[in-house]
Amino acid sequence: MMRRRTTLLTGCTALALALGATACGGGPVSAGGGDKALSGQTVTVAGVWSGSEQKNFQKVLDAFTEKTGAKTQFVSTGDNVSTVVGSKIEGGNAPDVVMVPQVGVLNQFARKGWLKPLSPAAQQTIDAGYAPVWKKYGSVDGTLYGLYFKAAHKSTVWYSPDALAQAGVKPPKTYDELLKAGHTVSDSGLAAFAVAGQDGWTLTDWFENIYLSQAGPEKYDALAAHKLTWTDTSVVEALTTLGKLFKDKQLIAGGRNGALNTDFPGSVEKVFGPKPQAGMVYEGDFVAGVAHDQYGKAIGKDADFFPFPAVGGGTAPVVSGGDAAVVLKDGKNAKAGMKLVEYLATPEAAAVWAKAGGFLSPNRKLSLTAYGDDVTRATAKSLVGAGDSVRFDMSDQAPAAFGGTKGTGEWKLLQDFLRDPSDPKGTAAKLEAAAAKAYRN
Numbered sequence: 001m002m003r004r005r006t007t008l009l010t011g012c013t014a015l016a017l018a019l020g021a022t023a024c025g026g027g028p029v030s031a032g033g034g035d036k037a038l039s040g041q042t043v044t045v046a047g048v049w050s051g052s053e054q055k056n057f058q059k060v061l062d063a064f065t066e067k068t069g070a071k072t073q074f075v076s077t078g079d080n081v082s083t084v085v086g087s088k089i090e091g092g093n094a095p096d097v098v099m100v101p102q103v104g105v106l107n108q109f110a111r112k113g114w115l116k117p118l119s120p121a122a123q124q125t126i127d128a129g130y131a132p133v134w135k136k137y138g139s140v141d142g143t144l145y146g147l148y149f150k151a152a153h154k155s156t157v158w159y160s161p162d163a164l165a166q167a168g169v170k171p172p173k174t175y176d177e178l179l180k181a182g183h184t185v186s187d188s189g190l191a192a193f194a195v196a197g198q199d200g201w202t203l204t205d206w207f208e209n210i211y212l213s214q215a216g217p218e219k220y221d222a223l224a225a226h227k228l229t230w231t232d233t234s235v236v237e238a239l240t241t242l243g244k245l246f247k248d249k250q251l252i253a254g255g256r257n258g259a260l261n262t263d264f265p266g267s268v269e270k271v272f273g274p275k276p277q278a279g280m281v282y283e284g285d286f287v288a289g290v291a292h293d294q295y296g297k298a299i300g301k302d303a304d305f306f307p308f309p310a311v312g313g314g315t316a317p318v319v320s321g322g323d324a325a326v327v328l329k330d331g332k333n334a335k336a337g338m339k340l341v342e343y344l345a346t347p348e349a350a351a352v353w354a355k356a357g358g359f360l361s362p363n364r365k366l367s368l369t370a371y372g373d374d375v376t377r378a379t380a381k382s383l384v385g386a387g388d389s390v391r392f393d394m395s396d397q398a399p400a401a402f403g404g405t406k407g408t409g410e411w412k413l414l415q416d417f418l419r420d421p422s423d424p425k426g427t428a429a430k431l432e433a434a435a436a437k438a439y440r441n
Contacts, residue, residue, distance in 0.1 A: 038070035041069075045074050103396055130363060150323045158281050182245075192279055194252075217389060224397045246418050347370075
């Protein structure tokens with residue numbers, strides 16, 4: 001299972017990327033607060049985070065330690081959460097809590113019988129603070145196993161305010177206006193968009209935003225569950241809409257070949273790096289971390305965003321992703337692990353990382369004042385304000401063979417479509433063939 005962008009690159013410095021899989025312990029911090037009911041116990045937590053994300057999550061774990069007395073140990077799994085956790089369970093060394101980055105993996109863990117249902121206390125806190133849609137994505141067959149602690153807002157288009165101002169362009173409200181604004185930007189000397197076609201996951205995100213807005217949430221849910229086939233006319237229409245952008249050489253920095261040779265960090269560099277080649281880049285709220293950490297951009301001044309615009313008369317989409325905390329049955333301290341998840345469900349826990357930056361919480365009880373800047377507050381407000389209309393990243397809900405593996409399935413087929421967007425219907429047929437094979441598995 002490939003590590004995904006839901007957690008990927010807020011604070012994506014080269015150092016953070018180089019750290020790889022590590023483990024770090026957070027011992028008890030200074031006494032004060034809490035009854036230390038878990039003193040002497042150690043909770044092991046596994047997740048994909050490394051670098052600045054791991055350091056910031058450790059601050060949350062340290063706050064849990066201060067509250068309860070429990071020590072914590074975080075183990076970074078790298079990309080392959082499913083394989084790493086599976087091998088640890090088989091070796092009798094299961095972590096207590098896993099931060100799961102995909103709905104598909106959470107489903108897989110639950111169906112293998114690895115997970116404990118969340119406690120009544122955790123469920124009560126979730127009911128009070130979260131829109132029901134987040135409970136749905138944390139549940140399997142009606143049982144709640146996962147608490148979505150960290151979220152990503154993947155309906156944000158990031159831009160250089162200088163580039164748009166020089167072109168005399170204001171943030172567009174519709175997809176057609178977006179393409180029109182793109183032409184105006186390109187007429188002023190910069191390409192409109194940097195597209196990270198080398199990373200197939202970015203192309204799935206383009207498709208999902210267009211599809212959710214154009215086809216609507218019911219069809220989105222049906223397609224995500226493969227109850228609707230990829231040959232449906234709604235899919236062909238969404239590919240046609242996406243193809244309008246892909247076909248237009250004037251709109252994409254370096255053209256289609258340039259896009260296919262640009263990875264996600266490279267796409268951000270093309271807008272916010274020292275030699276800008278484009279005025280806009282579409283991706284999630286984590287773009288801000290790269291623009292700030294790697295290129296020193298002041299978020300809200302040198303780099304800003306507008307919501308992904310409405311498509312074809314639909315409503316503006318809000319696509320999200322996230323990391324869900326689950327408790328493993330085989331963990332040596334599963335009871336203490338459940339106490340950690342109960343803590344993570346609180347706004348108190350979310351506020352720790354919100355203050356550190358590079359974080360969004362779906363918890364509506366978390367005050368927007370907890371976030372450190374206006375842009376993050378705006379993305380958080382949009383995410384929470386969307387309520388039950390939020391839809392989880394579709395490819396993250398799919399079997400990995402279709403929605404989450406480099407060089408195959410949806411990632412590869414959308415790269416092929418970027419290379420040659422002339423046959424949306426043919427692409428839809430190939431997507432359906434790949435999906436049918438993967439969902440059968």
